[in-house]
Amino acid sequence: MRTKKWWLHIVADELHTYLFASHTRARSAPEEAGVLGDFSGVMVHDRLAMHFTARQGDPCDLPCAYAPRPRVGRGTLELGLGEQDGHALCEMNDATHAARDAGKKRLSKTKLDGFFARYDALVAVGLSANPAPEHHRRNYLERDSYNIACALRDLRTEATRFAVDLSVPMTNNEAERSLRMAKIHGKVRGCFQSEDGARYFAAIRFCIATARKQDVGALEVLGRLFRGDAWMRPATT
Numbered sequence: 001m002r003t004k005k006w007w008l009h010i011v012a013d014e015l016h017t018y019l020f021a022s023h024t025r026a027r028s029a030p031e032e033a034g035v036l037g038d039f040s041g042v043m044v045h046d047r048l049a050m051h052f053t054a055r056q057g058d059p060c061d062l063p064c065a066y067a068p069r070p071r072v073g074r075g076t077l078e079l080g081l082g083e084q085d086g087h088a089l090c091e092m093n094d095a096t097h098a099a100r101d102a103g104k105k106r107l108s109k110t111k112l113d114g115f116f117a118r119y120d121a122l123v124a125v126g127l128s129a130n131p132a133p134e135h136h137r138r139n140y141l142e143r144d145s146y147n148i149a150c151a152l153r154d155l156r157t158e159a160t161r162f163a164v165d166l167s168v169p170m171t172n173n174e175a176e177r178s179l180r181m182a183k184i185h186g187k188v189r190g191c192f193q194s195e196d197g198a199r200y201f202a203a204i205r206f207c208i209a210t211a212r213k214q215d216v217g218a219l220e221v222l223g224r225l226f227r228g229d230a231w232m233r234p235a236t237t
Contacts, residue, residue, distance in 0.1 A: 003191050006198055008182050010175040011035050016233065017178050017209035019202035023195075026050060042161065044172045047151055088118045092163050093170040100166055107163060115163060123153045181205055207231070 007025040011018045011033075022029035027050045030036055036043075045051045092115045099107055107115075126149030130142065138146060152159055162170040185192075185201065192198040210233055211221045221231045 006192075006195070008179060008202060009033060010178045012174045012178055012209075014174075015210070015213050017206050017213065019178060019182075019206040019209075021195075021198040021202040042165065042168050044169060046172055047155070088115070088122050089159075089170070091115075092119075092160070096163055096166055096170070104166075106166060112163060116160065119152075119156070119160060123149060123156075127153065178205070178209055 004023065007022050007029065009020045009022060009025070009029050011030075018033070018035050020029065020033035020035075022032065025048070043051065095107060095111060095115070126145070130146040130149055132138075133142065162168045182201070182205070192201065208218045208221055211231055212218065214233065216231060224231050
C-alpha cells in the first residue's frame with residue numbers, strides 16, 4: 001500500500017484549539033484553514049521557515065516569537081555548554097512568571113541586560129563548540145546543534161520576546177500538546193486510511209480540545225454530537 005505524508009497544522013490559545021490536516025506544510029495550508037486572517041497578536045512558533053517569509057497581507061504577516069527549547073540532555077552536550085548556562089533561558093522564563101505573579105508589566109532594565117548578556121555568551125559558546133569540519137560535511141547531529149546555535153544568534157529578538165513582552169509565552173507547548181493524540185494514533189494505527197479520515201480526526205480533536213478549555217468534558221461533547229446537538233463554542237466579541 002502506498003502512503004502519502006500529510007501534516008497537522010495547529011493554532012491554539014488559552015481558550016481555543018484548531019487542527020487542520022493538509023497535504024503540505026507550506027503557507028497555502030494555513031491560508032486554506034482560514035483561521036489567522038484577522039489575527040493581530042504575536043504568533044509563537046517552532047521556527048518553520050514560512051512564518052518568517054510571509055508576504056504583505058498574508059495571515060502570517062504578524063509579529064513572531066521563536067520558541068526555543070532549552071536542551072538539558074543530549075543537546076546541551078552537543079552545544080558544549082555548562083549546565084548553569086544551559087538553563088539561562090529557563091531562568092529568564094522563571095523571572096517573567098515571578099514578575100507576572102507580582103503584578104508587574106515588565107522586567108527591569110538591569111535584569112533584562114543581565115539576561116541578554118548571558119544569552120549572548122551562551123550563543124557564543126554554542127557557535128565556538130560547533131566549528132565547520134575540515135574534511136567532511138556536517139552530519140545530522142552536527143547540523144542539529146549548529147543550526148540551534150545559529151537560530152539563537154539570528155533570531156535573538158524573537159527568541160527573547162517573552163522576556164520583553166510578558167504576555168508572550170516562552171514556548172509553543174500549547175500547540176505541541178494538541179499533537180499528542182495524533183502521535184498516539186500514528187504509533188497504534190500507523191496511518192489514516194483516507195484523506196477524509198485525517199481531516200475528520202483533526203476536526204474531532206480540535207472540538208474536544210476546545211471544549212475542555214472551556215470546562216466541557218469530552219464525553220459530553222461526543223454524547224451531544226450523537227444526539228444531534230453538537231456542542232459549539234460560545235460566541236466571543
